[in-house]
Each structure stands twice: as C-alpha cells, then as structure tokens.
Amino acid sequence: MxxxxxxxxxxxxxxxxxxxxxxxxxxxxxxxxxxxxxxxxxxxxxxxxxxxxxxxxxxxxxxxxxxxxxxxxxxxxxxxxxxxxxxxxxxxxxxxxxxxxxxxxxxxxxxxxxxxxxxxxxxxxxxxxxxxxxxxxxxxxxxxxxxxxxxxxxxxxxxxxxxxxxxxxxxxxxxxxxxxxxxxxFAEAPQRPGNRTPRIGDETLVPLISWAMRFIDDLSADITTSFHEYCLLLQQEDRFRPPGVGRSTPGGRRQERLKRVLDQFRRDGTKLPGRTLPDGSRGIRWQHLGRLTHTLGGLHARFDQDLIRQSGLEIDDDTYLSTPCKGTINGQLWRSKPIAFDHAANLAQHLVTACFILIAYLSGMRPGEVLSLKRDCVAHDKSTGRWTVTGLRWKGATDNDGAKAVEGEQRDLPWVVHPIVARAVDVLTRLHPGTLLFPVSIRPKPLRGPAAPTNLRPGTAMTTSQVGTDIVEFIDWANTYCTENGRPDHIPSDKQGRVSPRRFRRTLAWHIVRQPRGLVAAAIQYGHVSTHITQGYAGTYASGFLDDLALEQWLERIENVDELETYLDSGGHVSGPSATELESKTRHAQAKFSGRTMPTVRQAHKLLQDPTLQVFKSRGMHCVFNKATALCTKESENGPSLGECRSACSNIARTDQDIAELRVEINALPEDPLAPAIRNHRIALVKETMARAIKHHEEAR
Known part of the structure; x- marks a missing residue:
C-alpha cells in the first residue's frame, strides 16, 4: 500500500x-x-x-x-x-x-x-x-x-x-x-520509585490461597462429580439436544420409570426433589423429576400425583443431586447433604476460580498467559523433579519485522511451577472437556431456543475482568460458608481494594524480594517458589518476571535507605563490625538517589549493583554486604544468603530495631530441662551470642 x-x-x-x-x-x-x-x-x-x-x-x-x-x-x-x-x-x-x-x-x-x-x-x-x-x-x-x-x-x-x-x-x-x-x-515533581499495581496484603492473601488450595485438594472431587451429574441431567431437557434428536428414554412407560425412581429414593433414604415456597411450604420440583424419568415434568404433575402420594415420600427443601459429598475440612464433612442442582454450576465456577488463583500466584504468569493455557500444557521431568507449563506469551511477542505478533508466540522455555499448579491444571482437565483451561463458560450451551447474539466477541477464553468478578464471588462464597458454619478463616477485604488478577504477579515478586522466608497456607515457602520461579519462568528475560523482581528489589533498597537515613538523622545508634560502613553507605546512597524517578528496567538491573545499595535487612541485623569477607557464601555475585547468616561475620551492623528483634528472639527460645543436653547446650550458645550482641550495642552507645 x-x-x-x-x-x-x-x-x-x-x-x-x-x-x-x-x-x-x-x-x-x-x-x-x-x-x-x-x-x-x-x-x-x-x-x-x-x-x-x-x-x-x-x-x-x-x-x-x-x-x-x-x-x-x-x-x-x-x-x-x-x-x-x-x-x-x-x-x-x-x-x-x-x-x-x-x-x-x-x-x-x-x-x-x-x-x-x-x-x-x-x-x-x-x-x-x-x-x-x-x-x-x-x-x-x-x-x-x-x-x-x-x-x-x-x-x-x-x-x-x-x-x-x-x-x-x-x-x-x-x-x-x-x-x-x-x-x-506539566512541570511534574520527580516521582519516588513505586509500583502502581498494589500487592495483596497478607491478611487477605493467606486465607485466599488457603481456600483456593482447599477447593483443589479437598473439595474438587465432590464438585467435579456433581457438576458432571448436573450436565448429564441438563441433556434430558429439549433445549440442550440438537433439533430432531429425541429423548434417550430407558425401557418402560412413563409411570414405570417413575416407580423405579421412587423406589430408588426409598432405598437411598432420600426425599422427593423439592423447593421451598415463599410461604414456607414445600413443593415438588416437577422439572427435575422429569429429568430423572426422561420425560416432561409437567406430565407427572398432571397425571401421576396419586402415584407419588402413595409412595409416602416427603418433599425435600431443595433439589439435591445424588452424589454424596465426601470431602472434609479439618476432618469434618464440608456438606451434610449432596450439592443442590442449582448450585452445582456455581460451585464448579468457584473451582475454576480457585485454580486460576493458584496458577496465577504460584507461577508468576500474566493473567492473559494463564487464561490462554490449554489442555496437556503440564509436563513433569522425573530426573529433575520439576513441573513445567507450556503456553503462549503475548507481551513482548514480535514478528520478523519487530511488530507485535498478533497471534502470540509459544514460549521457548516453559514456566517452571510449583506442584500445586500442576494439580490445579489436572483439576480443570477433569472438570470440563474444553480445549482452553479457562473457557468463557463451562456450563453446557442450549442448542435450541433464541438465536445466540451476533455481537459476541470471537475469543473463547474468559476475560481478565470476568476472572476479577469471579474472584470477588469466590471470596463472598468462602466468607458466607465461614459465617454459616462458625469458621474463623474468613477472607478479609484487602486494604487496597478489589483483588484483581494482575495483582498476583506483583504480590509474588514482592514476597520473593521482601519475605523470602515467609509462609503461604499449607506451608508453601516463598523461598521454594522463588527458586522455581527465578530459575524457570523468570530464567529468561523474555518472560519479564526478572524485570518485575529487579524493580521490586530497587524499590526495597531505596525504602531501606530512607528508613536508615531517618534513623541516623534522629540520633539512632549503630553497632557491629560494619557500623561505620553502614552509615557511610546510607549517606552516600541518599545523596545519590534522593528524588530519583522510577528507573527503567535496564537501569534497575544496573543500579542494583551499585556499592552504596549493598545493605540488606535481615532478622536482628543489617548485612553491609562485602563478598570478600562474607561468611554466608563465597559464590554469590548478587548479595548475601540471608538464611545462612553467621554471627562472626564482619559484614554485620545493628540498629536499635535489630536489637529489639534480638530481645524478642531470646525470650522466645524454649527452656526445656528435659530436652537432650546437646539441644540445651545449643540454645544456651545462641542466647549467649545474642546477649553479647545486645551488650555490645548498649555499651557502645
């Protein structure tokens, strides 16, 4: 052209x-x-x-x-x-x-x-x-x-x-x-570093992840089986069969089929499918009875009421499926009755949402990447023990001319994921037969009736906004369940507002950087996730996750500098072999980076290596990292191994807050005279080391 x-x-x-x-x-x-x-x-x-x-x-x-x-x-x-x-x-x-x-x-x-x-x-x-x-x-x-x-x-x-x-x-x-x-x-003032996507607070995240895992590990079997029964029953309705295809009725006339169903109710000890009317009375759910007998429920209402009364069966308060619920929460059945027919599809959608939450959070994928996943996307390498997920990426995908590849592109390297992600994918493949793991709808589509709208979008996967709404409904369901059953593990509202899908990736990056030893529900350690994410998914710069981590690390370092500067300006005391070095680096870093705008990704990676920013907050201490003198590791090029700190290291410096943390740790150490001598000796040595650090800090003041 x-x-x-x-x-x-x-x-x-x-x-x-x-x-x-x-x-x-x-x-x-x-x-x-x-x-x-x-x-x-x-x-x-x-x-x-x-x-x-x-x-x-x-x-x-x-x-x-x-x-x-x-x-x-x-x-x-x-x-x-x-x-x-x-x-x-x-x-x-x-x-x-x-x-x-x-x-x-x-x-x-x-x-x-x-x-x-x-x-x-x-x-x-x-x-x-x-x-x-x-x-x-x-x-x-x-x-x-x-x-x-x-x-x-x-x-x-x-x-x-x-x-x-x-x-x-x-x-x-x-x-x-x-x-x-x-x-x-616009003469805008320089912006302090920050990420406009707020992370999900731990008060909301931990119970949310816990409930998502509960759905997958404890409740998915009941929900999946009930949903399959629900789909089979829907196929008995005219609107779910292709034109010209009649009902697949078993042998016998209508009343004979009805008698068999009533006899089955008696043997199982169940009641007639019913519903609670506005006045509190109960009525038979004729349409569902027709599904069970492969006929029209209205025929039973017109001709078979005497036969039903003679059965002596009571009418239930709702229409329940026949699948008994066997899943447990904390050792107790999560439901005393089977799942109601009208609730099966909603619970199945909540299960889909639970799978999305875990896949998005524990993989670090972007929402669109999760929603584009297909069946058979998971693989397991027995030699390494790693679970991987293959799929498309959209952001950063380009064609030969450097323009956006509109059809996306298959990732050269798969995402390395936590085993729970693999279980979530397996749950989805058993729940519905769709090619996409997250289709627009998992409910069967009516084949008769009004024509489908002509303004539908061609994409067949859920949208990000649809998932966001489903997450809100998932939280509402969990909280309602907790209220009705007297459970304490509600999911509180997040202080930053609605839990949107893109906040999971941001939250994972924050936890990997800020709380590498923190815990998610069911003892999933961020450190474990961090190892998988950084070595797998983020192991390629094309994924973008290393960029998220770099920006998060830059933000953490600058915030640490701000806090230390404020502490020193207020007359705060520092002790330890690297006390002087800590103060020097803090002053230089504040002078160098004060008022600096959020760096680009390339700048963030480069600035993280700046000598003045090599100060790391750990438990009861600050590490003024110097690779030549570090005792935690001799191989790290990027920083210390904070989980392997040694009290004799010359890189240690302590503030008053660090000393307060040491006092708390000393008080928390157990005193058990009946424990083996070697354990008591070890605890005594730890207490002595901490007490010596506290004494030195106070005397040096």
Whole structure:
C-alpha cells in the first residue's frame, strides 16, 4: 500500500474498504460482519487474536461532526499503513497494536473538542502559541495525569502523520512543544520509585490461597462429580439436544420409570426433589423429576400425583443431586447433604476460580498467559523433579519485522511451577472437556431456543475482568460458608481494594524480594517458589518476571535507605563490625538517589549493583554486604544468603530495631530441662551470642 493511496480521501470513501484491510483477521471471524469505512463504529475485535481479550472498537460519533470523516481516514491509516512513524520524545519503533489504536480515540476527541471550542477550523492553525494555550487548558482539566498525557501524546502522533492525513488534520511543520517530555511540560515533581499495581496484603492473601488450595485438594472431587451429574441431567431437557434428536428414554412407560425412581429414593433414604415456597411450604420440583424419568415434568404433575402420594415420600427443601459429598475440612464433612442442582454450576465456577488463583500466584504468569493455557500444557521431568507449563506469551511477542505478533508466540522455555499448579491444571482437565483451561463458560450451551447474539466477541477464553468478578464471588462464597458454619478463616477485604488478577504477579515478586522466608497456607515457602520461579519462568528475560523482581528489589533498597537515613538523622545508634560502613553507605546512597524517578528496567538491573545499595535487612541485623569477607557464601555475585547468616561475620551492623528483634528472639527460645543436653547446650550458645550482641550495642552507645 503506497502512502499516496493511503492518503487519498476519495479513494477511501469511494471504495468503502474494510476497517481491517491490512491486518490479519481471526479465522473464526464472520467475514460478512467485518466493519467497513462508512460505519460509524468499527469493531476491531476480529483482528485481536488473544482468546481472553474483550471487545475492542472505535466509535466515531464521539468526534465533532466537522472533523469526523477526516478522523476516520486518520484512524484507517493508523490501522492499515505499515509505515512506522514514532512519536516525538518516544523510543517506539513498532507498528501500533489495535488495542493501542483504540485507546487513542478518547484523548484525540478531547483535543478536537478543544479546537472546536476555540474556533479552529484546521489543525494547521495550531501555532506554538496556541499549542501552549492548549497545554495550559489541558493542565486545568479535571483528569488524571495519565489522561492528560494521552492528550499530549495523541497530538504528537497526529503531527507525526502530518504528511499523509487529510488537510484539515495537517499540523504545522514545527514539532509540538519542541519534543519536550510530557512530565517536563506539566512541570511534574520527580516521582519516588513505586509500583502502581498494589500487592495483596497478607491478611487477605493467606486465607485466599488457603481456600483456593482447599477447593483443589479437598473439595474438587465432590464438585467435579456433581457438576458432571448436573450436565448429564441438563441433556434430558429439549433445549440442550440438537433439533430432531429425541429423548434417550430407558425401557418402560412413563409411570414405570417413575416407580423405579421412587423406589430408588426409598432405598437411598432420600426425599422427593423439592423447593421451598415463599410461604414456607414445600413443593415438588416437577422439572427435575422429569429429568430423572426422561420425560416432561409437567406430565407427572398432571397425571401421576396419586402415584407419588402413595409412595409416602416427603418433599425435600431443595433439589439435591445424588452424589454424596465426601470431602472434609479439618476432618469434618464440608456438606451434610449432596450439592443442590442449582448450585452445582456455581460451585464448579468457584473451582475454576480457585485454580486460576493458584496458577496465577504460584507461577508468576500474566493473567492473559494463564487464561490462554490449554489442555496437556503440564509436563513433569522425573530426573529433575520439576513441573513445567507450556503456553503462549503475548507481551513482548514480535514478528520478523519487530511488530507485535498478533497471534502470540509459544514460549521457548516453559514456566517452571510449583506442584500445586500442576494439580490445579489436572483439576480443570477433569472438570470440563474444553480445549482452553479457562473457557468463557463451562456450563453446557442450549442448542435450541433464541438465536445466540451476533455481537459476541470471537475469543473463547474468559476475560481478565470476568476472572476479577469471579474472584470477588469466590471470596463472598468462602466468607458466607465461614459465617454459616462458625469458621474463623474468613477472607478479609484487602486494604487496597478489589483483588484483581494482575495483582498476583506483583504480590509474588514482592514476597520473593521482601519475605523470602515467609509462609503461604499449607506451608508453601516463598523461598521454594522463588527458586522455581527465578530459575524457570523468570530464567529468561523474555518472560519479564526478572524485570518485575529487579524493580521490586530497587524499590526495597531505596525504602531501606530512607528508613536508615531517618534513623541516623534522629540520633539512632549503630553497632557491629560494619557500623561505620553502614552509615557511610546510607549517606552516600541518599545523596545519590534522593528524588530519583522510577528507573527503567535496564537501569534497575544496573543500579542494583551499585556499592552504596549493598545493605540488606535481615532478622536482628543489617548485612553491609562485602563478598570478600562474607561468611554466608563465597559464590554469590548478587548479595548475601540471608538464611545462612553467621554471627562472626564482619559484614554485620545493628540498629536499635535489630536489637529489639534480638530481645524478642531470646525470650522466645524454649527452656526445656528435659530436652537432650546437646539441644540445651545449643540454645544456651545462641542466647549467649545474642546477649553479647545486645551488650555490645548498649555499651557502645
């Protein structure tokens, strides 16, 4: 496609081309429904191959009428022109993805609305003075910094396309705002390092992981069996059978089949399927009785009530499946009755959610990577004992031209995961027959009745937002169960708000860096997870997880410097062989990094090796790491092995907080005169070492 053809207004309008003329389209997309240039809304979803993606579109009715046709030509160019035109002050050299293009609609509509309000009839009138006026007005808008920055970016992108856009959108030759960075244009103060994705607090995370594991290890068998029974019963309804296929009725007439079902109820000691009416009385669930007898429940209601009364069976308060529940929680059955028919699908969905929680948290995958997993994605290497998961990655996947690979790409190296992740995958493969582990719905789809909506997205996996809603419902179910059964292990609300899927990856990185010896429910150690994650999934930089760890480590080091600086400025005392070195490094680090903005990933990796940042907080001490004198390890190139600290190491320094921690540890050490002598001797030595450190700290004050 030539630039001249792309820029020809008459050509585009006359031919009414497809919105996705020069983009690959999903093979399952309906070609007759693809958006065309003349449409006021372009559906871009057929060009997005992620099965977990949501619908993505461009609505041109948000643009002022004066500019609308030319804006459509501009967006058609963004979608279909392969020429890369990077933004000023940006390092982007890849073709824009369709989702990125869709994000440009709102900020650009705001820019053109501003031009309309100021009587501008062509963007060629945007002189430097008017651009400065626009900048001042944008700064005064009641929008987030990100939304304001998007308005600046889309103005610059329009300038980058000035040679091919319609004349009314063609900006003057001078580069807008001389290419200055957006933060400089708005005179923003330097930001302290931080991660905008909040981690999940331990008060919420630990019981959440505990309940997810409980579903997989203790309750999954009951839920899976009941869900399969639920699906088989649904197939007895007309709407779940293909047209022309009748019921698969067993031998005997209707009343004979009903008698067999009633006799089975008596033998099993169960009651008739029922429901509780608004007045508190009970009525028979005729539809379910018809499912059991392979007939219409209404026929039993009309002709067989005498036969049912003669059976002497009572009506139950609900309609329960026949599968008895055998799973236990803390040694007690989790349900005294089978799962109700109406609850089977919801519990199965909660089981799917539990699997997502564990896979996302204990693997470090991005939500989209988890949602794209397929059956048979797990493998076990008996020689190494490692469990691995293979799948697609989307972020960072590029084609031969460096543009985004719209179909994703198979990871060269699999994710190395905790065995519980493998169990979660196995549960999903037994729960439903779908190819994707996380399909849009695991419920059987009706084959008759109203036609399916025509505006459904082509992707067949759950979306990230759908999983987020399911996590909220999973937490609600667990808390309701705890309340009804007098259990103490509720899942409290997280202080940072809703537990969204992308927070699991951030939380895992935080725990690996900050609490390597912490515990998750059922004694899963972060250290164990860290070893698997950093050696497997994050062992390749393409995964991005090493970048998350580097940024988290950088954040931890800077926070540690801040705390030590505040402590020293308040007259805090430091003892130990590296006390002087600790104070020196703290002062130098604060002077060097104070006010520094969040570094790039490359900077974070480099800055972590800065000598002034080699101070690590451990239990009852600070390690001022010097590889040459460290006793914990002689092989580490990146830092100390804090789990192997030795009291004689010359890298140790202690603050008042460290001494307070030592006092707590001394008081917590057991005194058991009946214990073996060697144990008592060892405890006495530990106490003596700690007491000596405390005494030295106080005397040196």
């Amino acid at each position: 030539t630039q001249q053809a792309a820029a020809s207004s008459d050509h585009l309008i006359g031919d009414n081309p497809l919105a996705l003329t020069n983009r690959p389209v999903r093979p399952d997309a309906d070609a007759s429904r693809l958006s065309r240039f003349d449409d006021d809304r372009w559906d871009l979803t057929p060009g997005i191959f992620e099965d977990h993606s949501t619908k993505t579109s461009l609505n041109f009715e948000v643009f002022p009428v004066r500019w609308r046709m030319e804006v459509k030509e501009y967006f058609w160019l963004l979608i279909n022109d392969e020429t890369i035109r990077p933004l000023p002050a940006a390092q982007l050299d890849k073709r824009l993805s369709l989702r990125t293009i869709s994000f440009a609609s709102t900020p650009l509509s705001r820019v053109l609305a501003w031009a309309e309000e100021h009587g501008i009839t062509s963007l060629n009138e945007l002189s430097p003075a008017r651009l400065d006026l626009m900048l001042a007005d944008i700064a005064d808008l009641d929008l987030s910094k990100g939304a304001k920055g998007m308005m600046i970016s889309e103005t610059r992108r329009l300038w980058a396309y000035r040679e091919v856009v319609p004349e009314i959108l063609r900006m003057p030759e001078p580069q807008p705002w001389l290419g200055e960075l957006t933060r400089d244009l």
